[in-house]
Amino acid sequence: MAAAYGIHVGNSSACLASFNNGTAAVIANDAGDRVTPAILALNGTEWEIGLPAKAGQPNSKSSIKNNKRLINCDWNEDDLTCVEGTSSCSIINDERLVKYEFTTSETTVYATPDDIATKIYAKLFTNASHSMRTEGDLKLVLAAPLHWPESSRQRLAKCAELSGFDVVQVISEPAAALLAYNIEESSEDVNVLVYRLGGSTCDASIVKVSGGFMTVEKNIFRSDLGGHCLTRDLADFIAQEFRQKWKLDPKESRRAMAKLQNHADNCKHVLSTLNSAHVFIESLLDGVDWSQNVSRARFENIISSKISSYIEPAQKVLEGFEGKIHKIVLCGGSMKIPKLQSAIANLLPEAELLSGINPDEVIAVGCAREAGLLLDLPEFALKDVNTDVEFLGKDIYLKYLDQTVHLFKEGTPIYAQNSCSVEVAKDSKDISFTLHEDPETDHFASETFNIEELCKPFTVKATIQHSKIMLQVE
Structure with missing residues (x-):
């Protein structure tokens, strides 16, 4: 018996959801977390994926992050620079044929971006298999960025298929976000602002829903905005506090700043739900440990200067749009931050802000729901990753x-x-x-x-x- 799943793998995290009995639900990984870091590392001869790879990143010389940027066939130098800056393995660029070189004390391994993506999907396939009560095909719907060409969507689907999934469709991320909230079932015409802020990219889209069908009216994509900017600001703040007390500058040590970035990222996620977070870093610099409490108010003050730049894509996509925005859908892990949520909501005070699903789970939930809907349509061919649709030319x-x-x-x-x-x-x-x-x-x-x-x-x-x-x- 076939089971329906949805997956969204971003630059920094991945989420798996299933569709059963008319409801989509997120599946936790083996550590009990609902979201898995999209980070991979080679430890000796063993591959580590997710939280173990993230935890060992400051000390590892063989980790990769933001791999999704290089899955896109139209990647540019900014994408390559981003991957190089956040990864510790060597990257070989031979006439746009990219390979990663993972070197440990025991071995040297070469891998392509597709190999890395396949390993991440294989990890999620294992989690999905463990969630099934009976044996059967694992039908999967994926989400890809709106600006990706067809060749990139096909490439993404192939990686998931190599891991064991049966990919039935690849849909756009804005469409998945709307599906998560059943917006396509609206009996009236609705205009929706979909704002996604991920680990290293950001995009804003206006989607019109009419008669159960979705049309993207406008879209703006930014590859220079993401949650990594907020993590860096928080890490710089902690580094300054450490320097004032111990007269030692963590910024002079790449290893120390890698540790700081890792703990600042964890702290940022905690502050999305709690009013304070504790940071403890063992042997941050020269054997000195660091312990500090960071309040949400302090964090919001640190990032306050960045708020205007984060709402800029939403402002630009709204410019010149004559219709009324009825709903706002937020997605991407960085949109869990209350300060950013309120900033986007304040742009359109009359619109309904949908926040019932965690922003870093929204797209996966939408994909799972689409997979469930497709399994109820056996008369149609499901094996189609193309997102183009034919329309009537006349009444x-x-x-x-x-x-x-x-x-x-x-x-x-x-x-x-x-x-x-x-x-x-x-x-x-x-x-x-x-x-x-x-x-x-x-x-x-x-x-x-x-x-x-x-x-x-x-x-x-x-x-x-x-x-x-x-x-x-x-």
């Missing part, structure tokens, strides 16, 4: 007897359905339906049904297919 009208029904609006996508109730005399035997692109012009298709056996009134259902519109009576 379609249905005529019968002396009635005219506006069946589909221009721009309606394929597989959309519409139905209407038809009232006829109880002794009627046959009825003819005709389809028109204009109610005043000749029909382009017609069909006659025998309705003698049907209850009156009956229903006619129309379904848009690739080359025709199928009519059924019931």
Whole structure:
């Protein structure tokens, strides 16, 4: 029996969710955490993934972070610089064919970005397998950044398939965020601001939801904004406190600053839910330990100068947009910070801020829900990572007897359905339906049904297919 899963692997973290009994739920890893750091390290001859790799990062010479940036076929020098700056392994760039060199005292291993992604998915596959009660296929929906080309989405899907998953679809991150909150089921047209702030990137999108379908109206992507900036500011603050007390500067030691960055990142996440966090760093510099309490108020004061730069993408995507924003969806681990949440909410005080799901889990939950919906549609081919959709070029009208029904609006996508109730005399035997692109012009298709056996009134259902519109009576 097949099971439905959704995964979102970002630059700094990964999340796995499943869909059962109509509900999507996040699956914890073997350490009990709902989110797994997307960090990989080689320890001797053994690969460490997630929290062990993150914990050993300050001392490791063979760790990799932000690997997702190089999975994109259109990566640039900024992406390569980011990966080099946050990883401790050597990176070989041979005419855009990137390889990582992991060196330990026991071995030297070479790996591509695809190899690293596959290992992360394999870790999540193990977690997913342990969550299954019976054996069966693990159907998976993935999310990819909106700006990624088709080749990058295919590449991402291949990595997940090599780990054991059966990938049925790759959807965009904004679409997954809306699916997590069931926004596509809205009976009215809705405009949604989707704001994602991850570990090292940020993007803002305006998505229009109409008739169950989503259209991205505007999108802004920034590769220079992310939670790493806030972590760095907090690490600099702790380093300054340490220097004032001990007259030793951690910034002069790369190892000390790596330790500080790691603890500052943990502290940042704690302060997203608690009012204070304790930082204890053993042997920070020259054998001196450091212990300090950091309050949320102090942290918010440290990052206050950065708030304007973080809301700038949202402000820019809203410029020139004439419609009203009805809802705001926040995603990305850095959006757990209350100060940033309120800053985005204050941009649109009349919009509803959706915050019922942890921001770093939203996209995975949306993917899992999409996987569950797809498994309920066995008549359609699921093996399709393409996100392009065909739409009607004209309005379609249905005529019968002396009635005219506006069946589909221009721009309606394929597989959309519409139905209407038809009232006829109880002794009627046959009825003819005709389809028109204009109610005043000749029909382009017609069909006659025998309705003698049907209850009156009956229903006619129309379904848009690739080359025709199928009519059924019931």
